[in-house]
Amino acid sequence: MKKALSLVLSFAILLLTFCFSAVAESEITAVAFGDSITAAGKWQKVLESEWGLKLVNKGVGGDSTRSARARFQRDVLNLSPDLVFISFGTNDAAIDMAKHTPLEEFKENLAYFIDSCIDAGARVIVNIPIPIDDAPYLTRHEAEPFEPYGGPNGLLSLYAEAARGVALEKGVPFADVHKAFMQTENYKKYLSDGVHPTDAGYKLYGNTLLSLCRTLFAGDVNGDLSVSPLDYMLAKRHCLNMVELSAVWQKRGDINGDGALTAVDYALVKRICLGTYNPQGY
């Protein structure tokens, strides 16, 4: 009798331990590696509030891929990241300044960052550089070097295209924030000084990344960057009122995007685990 009771108790303790660990916040390291647009820390806020993704801010004002290469090991690889957002291009394209990085070197640097992150076991997302508003930009820069490219934004567009090309070549996802800005009625309204976003611009930037995360990590309820039977179990238990998941966990499980975590979603989580449903399109 005593033995039976002890077994039941051990099982209950095991179950409690499992339930506790199952709903604990996953500890992943996600890094935002970039220039001043990243250093401002504003686009990251959307991912934190809407997806529960906390990013280590490794943005440095004025950085191009060339200057960032010197701090890449220390600021990114030494953190043993699970996920890295790489966000450069605006300063690389500043052809009239010392930080300018020629297009071919920009591509090589991006490829180097991506390869090194993948070798270190991290997932990578490339943020495509946002467009420039030429008029305010040219109050601080010489116009002549940009003329062969049709102006600063003409040259920046080549860097945006190059970043897309490197991401595609390396098979990593990219967040096309450049396209998101260009598709607004007037992207210049989303820029404060020709290069930096306004608060609304940062929100647009963050929402573009959020939309990509929703696709890439759909069904990853516990936020460990993979969809597993544990996510399925968590979603199902939530729907059966056996566990109460936080708002962001529910959002990560809301695969069909109808604003609620329901049986439809956990059925999709199961299908992702079984490999019969792919929400990524990659």
Ligand SMILES: [Ca+2]
């Ligand atoms: Ca997961």
Ligand SMILES: [Ca+2]
């Ligand atoms: Ca849903």
